[in-house]
Amino acid sequence: MTNSKENPIIVVGGGIGGLATALGLAQADKYVKVLEQAPEFGEVGAGIQLAANATNVLQKLGVMDQISKDAVFPKRLVLMDAFTGEELSALDIDEVYRERYGAPYVVLHRTDLQQALLDACVEHPNVELVTGQDVTTAEDHGNAVEVVTASGDTHSGSAMVGADGLWSKTRKLFVEDQPVCSEYVAYRGALPWDEVADANVGDPNDVYMFIGPNMHVVQYPVRRGELYNQVVVFKSNQYRKEIEHTDQWGTPEEMDEVFKGTCDRVKTAISYISRQKRWPMYDRDPIQNWTEGNITLTGDAAHPMLQYLAQGACQALEDAGFLADVVKKHGDNYNQAFLEFQEERQPRTAYVQTSARNWGEIIHATDPITQLLRDKILENRTDKDYKFVDQYHGYNKTLEEVK
Numbered sequence: 001m002t003n004s005k006e007n008p009i010i011v012v013g014g015g016i017g018g019l020a021t022a023l024g025l026a027q028a029d030k031y032v033k034v035l036e037q038a039p040e041f042g043e044v045g046a047g048i049q050l051a052a053n054a055t056n057v058l059q060k061l062g063v064m065d066q067i068s069k070d071a072v073f074p075k076r077l078v079l080m081d082a083f084t085g086e087e088l089s090a091l092d093i094d095e096v097y098r099e100r101y102g103a104p105y106v107v108l109h110r111t112d113l114q115q116a117l118l119d120a121c122v123e124h125p126n127v128e129l130v131t132g133q134d135v136t137t138a139e140d141h142g143n144a145v146e147v148v149t150a151s152g153d154t155h156s157g158s159a160m161v162g163a164d165g166l167w168s169k170t171r172k173l174f175v176e177d178q179p180v181c182s183e184y185v186a187y188r189g190a191l192p193w194d195e196v197a198d199a200n201v202g203d204p205n206d207v208y209m210f211i212g213p214n215m216h217v218v219q220y221p222v223r224r225g226e227l228y229n230q231v232v233v234f235k236s237n238q239y240r241k242e243i244e245h246t247d248q249w250g251t252p253e254e255m256d257e258v259f260k261g262t263c264d265r266v267k268t269a270i271s272y273i274s275r276q277k278r279w280p281m282y283d284r285d286p287i288q289n290w291t292e293g294n295i296t297l298t299g300d301a302a303h304p305m306l307q308y309l310a311q312g313a314c315q316a317l318e319d320a321g322f323l324a325d326v327v328k329k330h331g332d333n334y335n336q337a338f339l340e341f342q343e344e345r346q347p348r349t350a351y352v353q354t355s356a357r358n359w360g361e362i363i364h365a366t367d368p369i370t371q372l373l374r375d376k377i378l379e380n381r382t383d384k385d386y387k388f389v390d391q392y393h394g395y396n397k398t399l400e401e402v403k
């Protein structure tokens with residue numbers, strides 16, 4: 001069915017991935033309707049890191065100027081030992097990085113990213129945004145789709161993209177799998193810089209990751225440097241399958257216990273972290289197929305991953321950029337476009353999903369020999385050695401390059 005205002009491409013979910021997808025499709029001259037379950041579009045009050053593979057897409061979508069107003073452009077990514085407080089290794093993410101990848105590394109508040117994408121969608125005449133739509137299922141009718149919500153409303157469209165995140169309902173159209181619990185929890189939040197400036201925190205130009213057995217802490221500034229973002233992550237010994245969906249594991253008391261004996265800077269981080277809410281960490285095993293007829297998936301709905309490489313949203317943005325290109329190429333043949341999208345994106349994202357798990361094993365290593373080897377390898381690299389990150393941050397595929 002020809003795409004029109006009455007038969008738009010329906011994007012289920014208005015998170016970072018869904019909004020970027022909607023914007024990209026609108027810029028590819030398609031009408032798009034975003035269905036978001038929440039009463040309004042929003043993000044959690046914490047930071048996010050975006051590498052060049054993501055900012056390249058944001059540049060292409062024309063939102064980078066807006067994002068740059070609030071983002072911070074850090075100079076170094078620094079790996080630290082959580083116990084000794086010593087620097088293990090660093091990566092220059094300043095000018096050399098920018099030149100190498102054609103885009104910057106930025107850290108920013110999630111709401112600033114979400115707002116920039118939302119504003120661009122609101123301004124675009126081809127995008128309709130609808131909140132309060134809890135999509136439960138969808139049906140492909142060959143050349144059209146019908147999307148159904150929990151309240152029984154239906155939305156017709158020419159195609160559908162499921163961007164409804166880790167707990168995706170649209171993914172059930174393809175597979176009956178469940179998110180895999182990592183047994184780790186995260187505590188996170190952004191504090192006013194003035195509150196922490198005199199405390200024992202590092203250089204506000206750097207992004208820090210303190211690593212230790214079964215734990216890590218990430219710190220960086222956001223919102224023009226006015227806020228300081230912290231993420232505290234650890235594996236819970238209290239985790240049991242029966243209590244997975246309760247808050248009886250990974251408690252603040254357990255956090256205090258796990259981080260006993262860490263260096264002063266990590267202890268300071270723990271003393272400042274908000275204890276109100278915790279995020280259990282999940283991913284899923286990669287799947288081979290997320291496309292059927294005129295329906296496809298994107299972002300965490302298709303390939304949720306652990307956050308250890310800071311690549312989940314970056315991959316959702318890569319998806320958005322590539323999907324817009326293939327949809328433009330194939331006109332109203334959405335099935336062809338979605339199959340080509342999957343052919344390119346499935347192996348790439350499956351690799352990043354698996355790599356994130358592996359990197360977690362490395363940074364959280366408990367075995368002293370593994371730690372020793374890891375630290376020696378890290379010690380022997382320079383801050384301009386991009387060998388490891390090229391494969392992630394260096395992805396900037398346009399359709400011309402792929403075909």
Ligand SMILES: Cc1cc2nc3c(=O)[nH]c(=O)nc-3n(C[C@H](O)[C@H](O)[C@H](O)COP(=O)(O)OP(=O)(O)OC[C@H]3O[C@@H](n4cnc5c(N)ncnc54)[C@H](O)[C@@H]3O)c2cc1C
Binds near residue numbers: 016164186300
């Ligand atoms: C602690 C932590 C730190 C992270 N740090 C980074 C980082 O630094 N860099 C990075 O790149 N990634 C990071 N990530 C990963 C990143 O947050 C996700 O990969 C990214 O948010 C995925 O975007 P998405 O739009 O696909 O899904 P989501 O952000 O989950 O958005 C899904 C949207 O769909 C809506 N929705 C859900 N169900 C329905 C429904 N049934 N009907 C309609 N709408 C629905 C939701 O309300 C939401 O708005 C981190 C993750 C965590 C947990």
